Amino acid sequence: MPSVLVTPPAAxxxxxxxxxxxxxxxGNADDVLIGALITAARQxxxxxxxxxxxxxxxxxxLDRFPAPEVNVGSANWYGxxxxxxxxxxxxxxxxxxxxxxxxxxxxxxxSVDSVVYxxxxxxxxxxxxxxxxxxNVTEPCxxxxxxxxxxxxxxxxxxxxxxxxxxxxxxPDAVPESIKRWMLLRIGALYENREEVxxxxxxxxxxxxxxxxxxxxxxxxxx
Numbered sequence: 001m002p003s004v005l006v007t008p009p010a011a012x013x014x015x016x017x018x019x020x021x022x023x024x025x026x027g028n029a030d031d032v033l034i035g036a037l038i039t040a041a042r043q044x045x046x047x048x049x050x051x052x053x054x055x056x057x058x059x060x061x062l063d064r065f066p067a068p069e070v071n072v073g074s075a076n077w078y079g080x081x082x083x084x085x086x087x088x089x090x091x092x093x094x095x096x097x098x099x100x101x102x103x104x105x106x107x108x109x110x111s112v113d114s115v116v117y118x119x120x121x122x123x124x125x126x127x128x129x130x131x132x133x134x135x136n137v138t139e140p141c142x143x144x145x146x147x148x149x150x151x152x153x154x155x156x157x158x159x160x161x162x163x164x165x166x167x168x169x170x171x172p173d174a175v176p177e178s179i180k181r182w183m184l185l186r187i188g189a190l191y192e193n194r195e196e197v198x199x200x201x202x203x204x205x206x207x208x209x210x211x212x213x214x215x216x217x218x219x220x221x222x223x
Contacts, residue, residue, distance in 0.1 A: 108167060
């Protein structure tokens, strides 16, 4: 399920002034560079944790709505193993998943803005919010059909389904301090070692296990 950034964050979790204070940098000569390093560190943290930090909007696209596959071998005289009322509370697998879940790539999800799909006639349709339910407690966050329903029929086509959603902790002040500390340490290391090769030798970023563990509590697992 590829995701596309629709609206980037309006601000970074760390300001240039905060980064300069951390690195003890005076003057404004490197402000543009420091700003770029802040963005790079934020993007790395988001990719590593599978989270959005400051509020932003993403779109996840699928070729079709997800649905469980029929398992004829598990059927019995009473019908298929999933019963007759598909929905988010109908368990199909040991994991507890039903097969109808759309997993959203960036946590925490604040809201689902729209679910748009191409119907069998080739017309774009917007699914009513009453027809789906967001679970933003479980991570990764998941979108499921409303209880007792299934996803509507969609045309078999690439990117036939698009889910647009808002995600992030909120403003810069809401970003966890551990993530900010990790960003500042990485920004400082990148600022001091801005060239891959210096004076005829390769520059290698030294692993910092303690620093990298600052992100560990925020990594989203289980995709």
